[in-house]
Amino acid sequence: MPKAIVNARIYDFDEYIDHGYVVFDETILEKGPMEAFDRDDCTIIDGSGHLVIPSLVIGHTHIYSAFARGWENSFEYESFMDILEKQWWRLDASHEHDTIYHSGIVNAVDHVKNGVTTILDHHASGTIAGSLEKLRKAVVDTVGARGAFAFETSDRFDVEACLAENRAFIDERHPNAPGLFGLHASLSLSEETLRRVKERLGDTPIHIHVAESELDQQDCLKRYGERVVERFARHGLLNPGSILTHALHINDAERDLIAEHDCVVALNPSSNMNNAVGIPDYPALRKRDIPVIVGNDGLTSSVTTEYQALMFASHVQAKTPEAFDLGDLARILDETYAYASKLLGVRLGRLQAGYAADLLMLPYIPPTPMRASNALGHLFFGLFNSFKPSDVFIGGKHVVKDFEVDAPTREAYAAAKDAAQKLWNQIERQKGASR
Ligand SMILES: [Zn+2]
Incomplete structure (x- = not known):
């Protein structure tokens, strides 16, 4: 039986519905405003007080x-x-x-x-x-x-x-x-x-990893007399x-090669800042449509x-x-969904008929007016710093329900602590052996 999330705000990085529904099985079947909802063949999930977006x-x-x-x-x-x-x-x-x-x-x-x-x-x-x-x-x-x-x-x-x-x-x-x-x-x-x-x-x-730190680039220049991306291109690896x-410490010629090879x-x-290796040059990548x-x-x-x-x-x-700006964010979201869709052979990133039913429900009452043109701003400034969906669906399967995964998965998660201790003990043994 298909599922229907009703009475929700619906946004898919393209269209916005203030009071709507989305119907899905493994894929999205339809969405629309509540006044158009007339199905009686669905399991109903109440989305009141929630925003529904693609995962x-x-x-x-x-x-x-x-x-x-x-x-x-x-x-x-x-x-x-x-x-x-x-x-x-x-x-x-x-x-x-x-x-x-x-x-x-x-x-x-x-x-x-x-x-x-x-x-x-x-x-x-x-x-x-x-x-x-x-x-x-x-x-x-x-x-x-x-x-x-x-x-x-x-x-x-x-x-x-x-x-x-x-x-x-x-x-x-x-x-x-x-x-x-x-x-x-x-x-x-x-x-x-x-x-x-x-x-x-x-x-x-x-x-x-490409030129995450300057060391990678310096090592390549010293040993091979060429830059990192040039080296991979010479070996015919850039499929x-x-x-x-990362691609942090690359120059324009390397960016051109990346663009050329699709x-x-x-x-x-965050990792770059944590490791103190630099900050990505996003505008330089955008300029080349990478x-x-x-x-x-x-x-x-x-x-x-x-x-x-x-x-x-x-x-x-x-x-x-x-x-x-938020336009750049929208572009990255689109490029990410396009990339993952092609790689996985499914359509990801929209709540439109035929797309995979990978979606989530976020508790959210907008404190200011919300519409298609500012919905991404609501997400970025209102939700991204504490992004906790109450419910997550993957291929239509209810994977996170009321903020939790199912009981067998919770048990496997709890068992991870012992595995982690085992790993740490093993590392200590290795360190002891190498001393
Ligand atoms: Zn990495």
Whole structure:
């Protein structure tokens, strides 16, 4: 039986209805003003006092970092390499199937509760074979979200195992869980490794960190006499639809290459500020019509706060509030939905007939008049800083109900704490062994 949310405010980043309904099964069937609602074949959900919008997409995250929360890991900082080597590479190296699965549960539950139902993940773990399948089981099968998964190929790991894991997962062609070909970053990938990646890549898009810190760019110039994006282009790796993450320390020639190869850039402003590596140059990307998607880099499990961070940081960076406005946000939302729709083979981002029923209900009584032309402003200034939908639907399935996931998923979430402790113990053992 189809579901009908009635008596709600409805907004899909395009049309706004002040008192309306939306009817859906796996896909949206229809929407309209309440006076036009005449169906008696639906399960009715009362949307009074709620705003209904399409659910959101995270463009770059690291599920494996879920267990960094509360991890007491101190180290001396000299450069960005210390953050990689002494924080993230210590953490990911100790991940096994059980901890990968439970970090997937935690990350996906936290995301869906924050209104994010499509998760583009960039994964690394000491246990390589089968790791992406564990993530898929957690994120897609257990929590019910959509995801795209990639293993960060790196010279830190057994390269053959990384290549095989990416290729095997991509070739499975799971519904709701495509694979991208994952690569860590220029500074951890030799020429030989990139040649081997090219042999296995075919036309699959890559997912990679690009010039997150100046070190990545300096290392590339020193070792190869060229810039990071030029290096990937020379190896023939920039397939259309590739996700180049950060792209902080790149120049105009590299931006031209990104545009030429139809890649997208995933910006992660909070993570960049936290790591003190810089602030994205959004206007330079916009100028070249490079599609931009926004990630959280695993630092949070939200995307709305990243949209806010991107606006505020862009203003500081350019010393003008004109560097990023709500029109830019609307454009990023459109580009993100277009990218994710193509990647996943579903239509996301509108409450129109034929689109996937990925939507959410936000408790919201507008304190000022609300209409199509200012609804995005209501969202950005009234809701994005504390974005807690009461109900979330993915492909029509009621995944978050009255702010909670179902009981089996809550149990899996509670069990994650033991998995996290196991991971921390394993890291301590590794540290002891290497001393
Ligand atoms: Zn990242």
